[in-house]
Amino acid sequence: MASKKLPQNPQPQEWQASELSQLKIADYKPFNFVDGEGVRNSLYVSGCQFACPGCYNKIAQNFNYGQPYTQELEDQIIADLAEPYVQGLTLLGGEPFLNTQVCLALVRRLRAEFGHTKDVWSWTGYTWDELQQETPDKLTLLSELDVLVDGRFLLAQKDLTLQFRGSANQRIIDVQQSLSQGKVVLWANLIK
Ligand code: SF4
Numbered sequence: 001m002a003s004k005k006l007p008q009n010p011q012p013q014e015w016q017a018s019e020l021s022q023l024k025i026a027d028y029k030p031f032n033f034v035d036g037e038g039v040r041n042s043l044y045v046s047g048c049q050f051a052c053p054g055c056y057n058k059i060a061q062n063f064n065y066g067q068p069y070t071q072e073l074e075d076q077i078i079a080d081l082a083e084p085y086v087q088g089l090t091l092l093g094g095e096p097f098l099n100t101q102v103c104l105a106l107v108r109r110l111r112a113e114f115g116h117t118k119d120v121w122s123w124t125g126y127t128w129d130e131l132q133q134e135t136p137d138k139l140t141l142l143s144e145l146d147v148l149v150d151g152r153f154l155l156a157q158k159d160l161t162l163q164f165r166g167s168a169n170q171r172i173i174d175v176q177q178s179l180s181q182g183k184v185v186l187w188a189n190l191i192k
Pocket residue numbers: 007048049050051052054055056057058061093094095124125126151152153
């Protein structure tokens with residue numbers, strides 16, 4: 001069988017977190033400098049169906065990989081976020097929008113404890129336009145974010161010089177500006 005050359009392209013609402021997520025996480029990396037602006041605590045959720053050739057975290061495509069998301073871990077993430085030098089939380093994976101149960105619980109807790117003094121970034125294989133046609137849980141998660149890095153990783157457009165993304169089709173989006181203007185508004189601090 002020929003190897004797949006391109007990522008999967010789901011129909012709107014074809015993939016549902018309620019059916020796919022096993023509520024597992026592949027990794028948690030506190031106090032890192034690479035997953036967005038400033039010092040960040042990053043949660044890598046398990047499971048992604050896009051199957052991008054060249055995926056940076058292939059092992060986390062499996063929804064059963066890793067450890068269950070626990071209250072204890074959530075408490076630890078919140079405690080780590082309380083450090084004054086931490087700018088915010090990053091969600092990545094795997095696919096955060098196919099693990100909305102975990103991501104929404106954590107983001108809602110962050111907002112309850114810190115309001116908007118901490119920001120939330122998420123990566124996704126969905127494009128912004130695809131997300132607009134997606135399930136209510138995905139739209140709710142999107143509405144809680146500050147920054148979204150969107151789109152599949154495309155080997156043909158790979159560019160390691162880009163900020164915070166691996167291929168040129170991916171965008172760093174200011175979520176709140178985009179929602180209020182009804183069109184994609186790029187992150188203001190974009191350099192390249
Ligand atoms: S969307 Fe991201 S996590 Fe999913 S397969 Fe593509 S590169 Fe990997």
